[in-house]
Amino acid sequence: MGDPRESKRARTDGYATVQGDVQEEWFIGSIDQGTTSSRFFIFNSQADPVASHQIEFENHYPESGWHEHDPNDLYNSVTTCIEEAMKKFIAKGYSKSQIKAVGLTNQRETIVCWDKNTGEPLCNAVVWPDTRTKDLVRELKTHPNYGKLPNLCGLPLSTYPSSVKLVWLLRNHEVVRKAYDEARLAFGTVDSWLVYKLNGGTKNNVHATDTSNASRTMFMNLHTLQYDDELIAFFGIDRTKVALPTIASSSCPSKYGSIYEGPLAGIKISGCLGDQSSALVGQCGFQPGQAKNTYGTGCFLLYNVGSRPVISQYGLLATVAYHFGKDSQPVYALEGSIAVAGSGVKFLMNNLGFAYESDKITDLARSVKDNGGVVFVTAFSGLFAPYWIDDAKGTLFGITQHTQRGHIARATLEATCFQTRAILEAMEKDSGHKLEALAVDGGMSNSDLTMQTQADISGVRVERPGMRETTALGAAIAAALAVPGCWTSLDQVTEIMRKKDGRRVFTPEMDQKHVRRMYDSWERAVNMSRGWVKTELEDEAVEMGEA
Template sequence: MHLQQEIAGRDQKVQTVLLAVPVHCAGALRITVEGQDQDRNFWRSLGWDNSEQWTWKRSGPGGRVLNSPPIQRSAGHLQSTNNLYHSNDTAGHSLTQMGDIRESKRPRVNGDHAVNGFEPEEWFIGSIDQGTTSSRFIIFNRFADPVASHQIEFENHYPYSGWHDHEPNDLVESVEKCIEKATEQFVDKGYKTSQIKAIGITNQRETTVCWDKNTGEALCQAMVWPDTRTKSLVRYLKDKPDSDKVLGLCGLPLSTYPSSVKLLWLTRNHGEVRKAYEEGRLAFGTVDTWLIYRLNGGPERNVHVTDTTNASRTMFMNLKTCQYDDELLRFFEIDCSKVDLPKIVPSSHPEAFGSLASGPLKGVKIAGCLGDQSSALVGHCGFEPGHAKNTYGTGCFLLYNVGAEPVISKYGLLATVAYDFGDGQKAYALEGSIAVAGSGVKFLMNNLGFVRDSSKVGELAETVPDNGGVVFVTAFSGLFAPYWVDDAKGTLFGITQHTQRGHIARATLEATCFQTRAILEAMEKDSGHKLTGLAVDGGMSNSDITMQTQADVSFIRVERPEMRETTALGAAIAAGLATKGCWTSLPELFEITHNKPGRKNFDPVGKPSKIKLMYDRWERAVEMSRGWVRNTKEEYSLEDTPSP
């Protein structure tokens, strides 16, 4: 927003003050005084010590009012904010008359360089978002808006039942190509690569990479986080006499997901990895570590680090000290003299992650790193205890900020690090997941033929006023937190001759919302912090009926930002906080992200008595779905699992 004010200077000359203010950004104010930019005495002569005393306050829908502090006015000084010359643009934003602004300062509503109709600021942050099926690079401006991006999908490999692999070089090459293409877009819009001040990385967690520390070459395929070939190894570990101590040390229960069991399996079963381990040549890392290592040039610089959030998913790190724990390493039978583990550093750091060794952004520092779910929480600016986010994808991932001390769950939730920005800015989280969310919608489309497009399920659900008594326990692969029922199967309850497709569609959406409520209630009980709201992202969050249902059944406000690239934004925030001249504080970021147009809140409007009845039915249905495969549980052994 551009505002112009005429004020009398020290020599009674009329000066022009041009206020260039982002319309959605409280407190981020730049004031330029023509001919007097650096003269602090000029400001003092007006009764202002510096420009930061200006603030914004909300003036109702569509606008804000400039609010200045009380001023000691001397004779000849004009009234401060009463002499603003302004008109309204189509969005209702207060602007100066265009004739009063120099051409270089005028907003260009349709220009490539405009951000929300205004000139972009001078710095940008890049974000690498490396996921399970694709890699992306997004460039954000100072207002947390994406200005350029590129995405590349890569192949996933499933050589045997339960196995899930990536080719490690595919991860690096896809990221490098995304950086190249997004930077081309950025330059084509008239920007300079020198304006990109830092890069952040967010990544799929737990996926394990092993390489030769001498050559920098991968020794095997990356073992991806949902890979289950380690089932028998997990059972072996659970039978060890000190297995009951593990949860209290690292916050995670023994399962096939963490990197620890993946590394142990590889050192026992993969020939090249086992040989490198015995010869002391083995380097280990999660995807963040592998990318940082390779983007820095590999063994030449040997930048071998991980951030606290990713380290917390290995089961090697003590959750309280945020350092490797000797007792945990012994439990997982890992000899640190035979394998190089990455150094654990904060998620936001100006030097620890090195810089790009090649490409169009050569020399740009990597200044931030976060595991994907932690990064999404940061992207929502969930910086206070009680802040929670839910990513509605194929399944759901909920993260709940519990504050500065870790909380070990009594309800089967995972304890993890939310973020670690250094200098005491560390927060822990509880995490819960739902196995079936968007995949339940796909089931209605692909298996039952209810709709031709998954985005139409919400419309189908709205053809009926309620679920008609139908409850759908979408336990296609058991139920996760807080139920932990691995012998449940998907079950439909309450079907009558009056049941329509819309009732089943609505019950499918409600199943995700009910499970989310159950996890949130467990998180509140574990942490002692009252939930303040639920920030949402992911594909299902586009459905208004789903988000309204979530608000109704959980009795909380659901907050949906217009810009849903929150995972990538979180990594950009981590990098920006570590970079001089960029974002300086968490409150500043909160104001930037929460005062954007297009943000939509869903407040609960359902009748509490009706919601109680619906939820009671859901809980009863969960109990009735237990035990369907209790006597047919499959058994696995190391001998049954193929070796490469």
């Protein structure tokens, strides 16, 4: 290895100038807890990852439409990633003392319920695409105050947000209900659970969330950034019977505590962001009008609208993008959420056996010149923005004897691109401005074919950064801004990222008449995918001869 001090002297890009003084080389840790895996990154002062580790964990599907995680799997996978990444970090000659803080980013809407007396989970986590709540959602839409919800919290009522998942558990899970009745139920999104566990659980009882995650629950008022009594009453929740996490800013030196044990014991947790907000921050989308699209398990497009929320009239979500410090204004975004993106690729791999590696799906799609007339509405969890069709199911249209696996593979990639175009059109209507460029990240963005298809179908320039770990970077930025001796402003971060190489730009190339025909076929397919999910009430009506 040689002398690590010598290697540090040679790595001049690992040093930062803060307020004119050259500082000792410093680093920020970032926990990235996603739907299928957990990761831990360590970034240097030039926003380059110097060590990382990733672990996949099991997703559970106990019934059709149900999607669960073991909460202990989430925590254990995170701590293992920290341990393994720290081994790599130390092996490079660095030390724990150089890590100034840790940020956290997480899958949103997924809920964890635990016993606040013992610190143990009461049930599996209910994951964000889970659709067991579809009947409950239809019931709640008959409530006289239903129409007030979007203006208060920015979200339409659907199976997506955390609120309906908690209500379902209170009605249907005996252990959760008993804990609620006995006022020992603790509720939180995944960030809250990880912060609680990383702080030692019952030893320190740190129960906190940030505004970007809280805005996904339907319990927080989008304007006051506090829990709203009217929203909580709508869902029939008694605040005296359930512990909700304290809402803090996304960049905060005190509310998230410190890591209790392990190789980072004593290191402050000072940043917290929902994963899609974190990706916007990592892409340096700090100005109104900037947007990013993350192609992960799902696909999430965020459009910065500035310091005042815009309540969508066209099926989008209003959400907190980020809030850096109690003395700063929150920044809001319009969001379009697609339930299935990378999970569609995994479906072809795991369920249909099309390939063993995700990049082979792109190769398969390239094996044919077009989709061969096949359209795949990947509504495995219904359709999210801007459609909000809860009763849709995944449906393949246009299959003939000519159809090959390549056509289905291409149609799967195109499904995400079509839904992104629908979201972009809704954003243009809400904002009054057409987006000129779309910054992209996430696993599917590595596919040149998918990104070129996105540019063609959406008609906008697609820009892919050279450094793709923007979601993890966003949490690192949030954490660094909260502690001294690190980055001091968003302008400084933007300047660092502007100097990086490797950005790839995809411009529209396809004939627009052909694109229009393709999109017309997609819209027809969406309409034909409706109505596949019957509610229990409809089934009972059929049995009684009433329908």
